[in-house]
Amino acid sequence: MEKQGILIGPFKQLVSMAELPLKGALKDSQLEVIPGAGIWIEGELIKEVSDYDTLKHKLRNDVELIELDGDFVALPGYIDCHTHIAFGGNRANDFAMRNAGSSYLEIAEAGGGIWSTVKHTRACSQEELKQLTVERANYLLAQGITTVEVKSGYGLTVEEELKTLRAIADADHETKADLLSTCLAAHMLPKDFEGSAEEYLQMIAKVLFPILKDEHLTTRVDAFVERSAFSAEQAKPYYEQAKALGFDLTVHADQFTTSGSKLAVELSAVSADHLEASTEEEIRLLAESDVVAVALPAASLGIGCAFTPARRLLDAGASLAIATDWNPGSAPMGKLISSASILASMEKLSNAEVFAAITFRAAQALNLSDRGRLVAGLLADFNIYQTDNYQNITYLQGRLEPYAVWKRGQLASSNND
Numbered sequence: 001m002e003k004q005g006i007l008i009g010p011f012k013q014l015v016s017m018a019e020l021p022l023k024g025a026l027k028d029s030q031l032e033v034i035p036g037a038g039i040w041i042e043g044e045l046i047k048e049v050s051d052y053d054t055l056k057h058k059l060r061n062d063v064e065l066i067e068l069d070g071d072f073v074a075l076p077g078y079i080d081c082h083t084h085i086a087f088g089g090n091r092a093n094d095f096a097m098r099n100a101g102s103s104y105l106e107i108a109e110a111g112g113g114i115w116s117t118v119k120h121t122r123a124c125s126q127e128e129l130k131q132l133t134v135e136r137a138n139y140l141l142a143q144g145i146t147t148v149e150v151k152s153g154y155g156l157t158v159e160e161e162l163k164t165l166r167a168i169a170d171a172d173h174e175t176k177a178d179l180l181s182t183c184l185a186a187h188m189l190p191k192d193f194e195g196s197a198e199e200y201l202q203m204i205a206k207v208l209f210p211i212l213k214d215e216h217l218t219t220r221v222d223a224f225v226e227r228s229a230f231s232a233e234q235a236k237p238y239y240e241q242a243k244a245l246g247f248d249l250t251v252h253a254d255q256f257t258t259s260g261s262k263l264a265v266e267l268s269a270v271s272a273d274h275l276e277a278s279t280e281e282e283i284r285l286l287a288e289s290d291v292v293a294v295a296l297p298a299a300s301l302g303i304g305c306a307f308t309p310a311r312r313l314l315d316a317g318a319s320l321a322i323a324t325d326w327n328p329g330s331a332p333m334g335k336l337i338s339s340a341s342i343l344a345s346m347e348k349l350s351n352a353e354v355f356a357a358i359t360f361r362a363a364q365a366l367n368l369s370d371r372g373r374l375v376a377g378l379l380a381d382f383n384i385y386q387t388d389n390y391q392n393i394t395y396l397q398g399r400l401e402p403y404a405v406w407k408r409g410q411l412a413s414s415n416n417d
Contacts, residue, residue, distance in 0.1 A: 005063040006409065008384075009038025009052035013073040015390050016049060016374040017359050023287075025314040026352035033390065039074065041380045044408040049374050071388035075355065076374050077146030077381030077407065079362035080336055082273050082294055082323035084151050084184075085136040086129055086164050086171075089120025091328045095302065104228070114154070114188050117328050121154035121164065129167035130174070136326065136334065137175040142413045144383035144402040145336055148177050149323070149366055151222060153184030156193075158208050161185045165217040176412035180366055182250065183212060186223035186230055186238060197230055201238040209245055220270075220366075224252040225260035232259040239267050248367050254278045255299075265289045271321070271365040275308045276300060283309060287316035292365040295357070296325035297343035298333045310347040321365040322357040338398030351394055380409040386416075 014037035020030060038052030040063070048055060056065070094112040107113055121129065137148050150171075152164040165181055172179040185204045189197045201223075212218055221242035223235045229252075230238075239249050248270050253260025255274035261282040264272035272286060273294035286293050295308035314320050322340045325331040333339060336358060344354050360372030371379045385393060386403040393400055405413040 004042065005047065005060075006041040006066060007038055007052075007055055007059060007063055008041070008066045009055070009068060010036045011038070011052070011068070011074045011384075012036075012071045012388050013390050014039070014049065014374060015073065015075045015355065017076055017355065018373055018375050020352070020356055020360070022361060022364055023319040024317045026350055026356055028350050028352045031352045031355075037074070039374065039380070039382065041409045044379055046374065046376055046378055046380045048376050068384075070386065072403065073385045073387055073390045074374065075383050075385075075390065075393075076359040076372055077383060077405065078144045078336055078358045079147040079366065079368075079372060080140055080145045080323050080326075080358075081149045081271070081321050081362040081365040082151075082296060082325050083140075083149055084153065084325070084327035085140075085148070086133045086150050086152065086168050087117050087121050087154050087328050088124040088129065088132065089117055089328060091116060091332075094329055095332070098303070114329065115191055117154045118156055118190065122160050126163050126167045126170070129164060130170040133168055133171035133179070134174045137171060137177045137179060138413075139334060140324075140326075140336070141175065141177040141405060141407070142401070142415065143336055144405050146177055146381040146405065146407045146412070147180065147363070147366070147368070147371060149180045149182060151182045151184040153187035153222075156185065156187065156190035158204070158211075161204075161208060162211060162217070165212070166215075169217060176407050176410075178407075180220070181218040182220040182222050183208070183218050184222040184224070186235065188224060188229045197234050201230065201234060205238055205241040209242060209247075213245060219246075219248055220250060221247040222250045222252060225263055226252065226255055227257055232263045236263060236267070239263070243267065250365075254282055258282055261286055261291075264291050270367050273323070274299065275313070276306050278309060280312075283312050283316050283318065286313060287318040290319075292319045292321050292361060294321045294323055294365055295343060296323055296331065297346075298331035298335070298339040299325045301339065301342070302330040302332065307343055307346050310343060310349060314349070314353060319361050319364060320353065320357050321362040322354065323362065335398050337393060341394045341397040344394060351391060354394055380406060382406050
């Protein structure tokens with residue numbers, strides 16, 4: 001008889017993330033931690049999460065049993081809602097120069113900075129860029145990251161941005177992780193564009209946006225709102241054109257100077273990402289809105305700047321997500337639990353706040369409602385750790401890797417050697 005379902009368990013602890021709110025501070029006492037639980041899967045979805053023995057006794061003959069022997073914990077699959085993993089080249093020299101005291105301008109004059117990655121990415125074929133993206137996505141998947149947002153932004157011409165977004169679409173078919181693309185053609189004003197910032201943005205909106213819709217290459221548009229890139233005044237009409245076409249909006253906001261988060265709130269963006277420079281005014285605006293605040297602690301480590309004010313954002317009532325920001329310049333680490341655990345120590349975040357920030361709140365930052373919790377009806381995306389206590393995951397700061405990663409009801413990655 002062909003098996004029509006799977007029951008996995010028993011778990012010493014199952015952290016469901018059920019019933020937790022999308023916004024505000026969380027205490028660990030609010031976490032639903034179910035002892036002796038099992039996960040019943042049918043197809044790509046969770047059919048039921050309950051006591052393993054109870055589930056086992058009511059199963060039909062067409063359900064496969066995967067019985068765990070030892071101490072294991074289960075959590076929802078993680079969601080990395082901000083990455084730049086579709087890139088070519090390497091910027092190790094940038095990192096060395098920055099740590100040695102060089103300024104952003106000095107690094108750029110020495111051939112580094114975003115423009116360096118643009119040149120290397122343009123030199124890649126679509127096939128090469130696809131393969132690089134697959135390799136990085138699989139690296140994230142092995143960490144338990146089952147959904148990965150991937151930005152363009154290192155092409156900065158219509159054709160090169162299309163190449164990148166097509167490569168991401170191709171990569172999505174070759175990794176078991178779900179890849180969700182974002183158009184970041186407004187990453188910086190390209191040095192080889194003969195015109196103003198306003199003219200560049202207008203060209204991208206007029207020429208690129210319709211192709212993105214026709215080819216279904218993305219549902220999301222982003223821009224770097226910063227003095228070194230595009231001002232809020234320049235970005236606003238660009239975003240308004242994207243919104244009129246039905247794109248979700250996200251904003252690189254308040255990394256070095258403020259204005260981006262205010263624009264995100266004004267435009268009802270799904271998220272405002274970075275926020276290292278946010279003041280009490282920006283924190284209040286975000287907390288009073290439905291915009292998800294996305295912290296990128298690895299970028300703070302890479303640049304050597306302040307962390308996103310995560311504690312104040314949560315206490316004010318905002319929704320906080322945490323992502324890797326994996327990119328070749330400021331955040332080459334690509335380690336979600338490590339960077340989230342460091343942010344937790346620096347900002348005094350509870351485990352409930354950290355896990356919410358990389359599961360269902362990160363899903364909200366991508367406008368996804370079908371994942372991020374272990375409850376009936378959602379995608380069967382989950383991580384299994386060989387440990388007797390879920391607290392060890394953040395305590396060991398990334399050293400404890402998943403024993404197994406399940407994606408859409410199937411084993412996607414295993415570190416069980």
